Amino acid sequence: MSRSPQFSDETFVLPPPMPDGTEFCLCFQLRAAARRASALYAERLSPIGLGLPQYSLVGMAWACEKQNGRPPSITELAAALDLDRTTLSRNLKPMIAAGLVDVTPSGHGRAKLVRATREGRAAYRAGVALWRAAQDEAHAALGGQFAPLMQALETTIAGLPAAAGRTIANDL
Secondary structure, three states: OOOOOOOOOOOOOOOOOOOOOOOOOHHHHHHHHHHHHHHHHHHHHHHHOOOHHHHHHHHHHHHHHHHHOOOOEHHHHHHHHOOOHHHHHHHHHHHHHOOOEEEEEOOOOOOEEEEEOHHHHHHHHHHHHHHHHHHHHHHHHHHHHHHHHHHHHHHHHHHOOOOOOOOOOOOO
């Protein structure tokens, strides 16, 4: 395991290291990186009027439908996005009101299906070039570290347990 660098009191801005002084908090570092990446992508996607969570949700709903030949259930979409159902349902409400997604009964039990609407798909397509610009900018900023970082993140996601009651759907 690599050790984090030591910082003097004057330059220290991260959470305190472990008592042995050698390691910083993984969660803090991941969240800080996620905030910076999210800000970059959100700024690039702003011309289409969707935030990053909305863009991801529409795209994943559409991708799941294309892959499986039917819209995903709320449970399936939550798993694909690595969200709990409550968070997904809360995020869906304004998107339904905006006409970006529809939620309909599945016809099989109590399951509800999430489908990207024509407007949602159009907004997603309008954002593809903007997303690509953000991805290219991140790639340029990270240089040779981009591919190893992506591999490390995949390993991290696969290796850490999901929160109670959630699963990560690798097949969606």
